[in-house]
Amino acid sequence: MAHPTQLGFxxxxxxxxxxxxxxxxxxxMIVLLISTLVLYIITAMVSTKLTNKYILDxxxxxxxxxxxxxxxxxxxxxxxxxxLYLMDEINDPHLTIKAMGHQWYWSYEYTDxxxxxxxxxMVPTQDxxxxxxxxxxxxHRMIVPMESPVRVLVSAEDVLHSWAVPSLGVKMDAVPGRxxxxxxxxxxxxxxxxxxxxxxxxxxxxxPIVVEAVPLEHFENWSSLMLEDA
Amino acid sequence: MADVIEDKIKNYKTAxxxxxxxxxxxxxxxxxxxxxxxxxxxxxxSKGQDASPCEWYQKVYKSLCPMSWxxxxxxxxxxxxxxxxx
Numbered sequence: 001m002a003h004p005t006q007l008g009f010x011x012x013x014x015x016x017x018x019x020x021x022x023x024x025x026x027x028x029m030i031v032l033l034i035s036t037l038v039l040y041i042i043t044a045m046v047s048t049k050l051t052n053k054y055i056l057d058x059x060x061x062x063x064x065x066x067x068x069x070x071x072x073x074x075x076x077x078x079x080x081x082x083x084l085y086l087m088d089e090i091n092d093p094h095l096t097i098k099a100m101g102h103q104w105y106w107s108y109e110y111t112d113x114x115x116x117x118x119x120x121x122m123v124p125t126q127d128x129x130x131x132x133x134x135x136x137x138x139x140h141r142m143i144v145p146m147e148s149p150v151r152v153l154v155s156a157e158d159v160l161h162s163w164a165v166p167s168l169g170v171k172m173d174a175v176p177g178r179x180x181x182x183x184x185x186x187x188x189x190x191x192x193x194x195x196x197x198x199x200x201x202x203x204x205x206x207x208p209i210v211v212e213a214v215p216l217e218h219f220e221n222w223s224s225l226m227l228e229d230a
Numbered sequence: 231m232a233d234v235i236e237d238k239i240k241n242y243k244t245a246x247x248x249x250x251x252x253x254x255x256x257x258x259x260x261x262x263x264x265x266x267x268x269x270x271x272x273x274x275x276s277k278g279q280d281a282s283p284c285e286w287y288q289k290v291y292k293s294l295c296p297m298s299w300x301x302x303x304x305x306x307x308x309x310x311x312x313x314x315x316x
Contacts (some may be wrong), residue, residue: 067232090252096244096293112293113305153256155296172254179256179294 017169093151101161104203107188146213162197186213263291
């Protein structure tokens with residue numbers, strides 16, 4: 001989850017997010033190198049007493065500063081497209097969960113076998129236990145088995161919302177009347193936080209998402225318990 | 231043929247990838263399977279045949295469709311106001 005004074009992404013909890021993180025590092029390094037070079041050239045030009053009034057053109061440098069940017073762009077495009085296609089691959093989910101956005105909470109439905117559905121409200125600040133995170137905790141978490149491909153179908157029951165969990169590299173708009181598919185694999189067990197990412201009214205900032213990845217056995221126990229309680 | 235379908239139904243985990251709906255928008259996938267289930271039931275029961283192969287479509291639409299949509303459509307079918315052709 002996010003922490004104070006954080007500069008970069010949250011730690012990746014899915015293979016896709018790892019790829020996105022590394023690509024971002026790669027692209028940012030290129031950007032920083034170019035910016036440093038340009039800044040250096042600017043300061044060098046501004047601070048020299050030398051002048052040259054007789055240069056008219058230079059084929060060589062023109063060729064270099066055309067080919068080099070093209071090469072740099074290819075070096076950015078290739079990893080980018082690789083990840084784009086990776087994210088689009090046909091996956092074979094083990095589990096389908098529906099995340100429905102409401103004003104102002106999420107509800108999760110696990111209907112592959114039985115009809116398990118429950119609401120997930122934010123824990124109000126005054127009800128937080130010590131150690132819990134303000135504006136991020138919910139009363140019921142979306143539990144998923146770890147290391148399993150999970151399909152999430154996102155929709156909304158009233159207005160636009162958006163289901164996002166940064167550490168899993170997932171964000172998908174929740175549109176009323178439409179069913180948007182996304183998928184992820186939680187590479188490790190853990191608790192992953194997200195927040196509604198489309199303005200949806202007064203309590204848009206107060207309908208967080210919590211995904212908890214657990215071993216398959218624990219997931220099965222949890223879902224039986226939830227069905228009994230319902 | 232029937233036992234192939236039976237096997238598929240028995241080993242059902244979740245709705246598999248459907249090449250007819252390869253993209254992000256799965257609305258039609260859900261609706262199509264809902265329609266197909268009711269059409270299959272209607273077709274097989276009208277001929278007096280066993281409607282258990284239709285269970286596949288039911289499993290898929292239950293996996294994909296939000297419960298509120300299914301309840302609404304079931305209500306509409308009862309009323310006779312369901313917009314799809316069954």
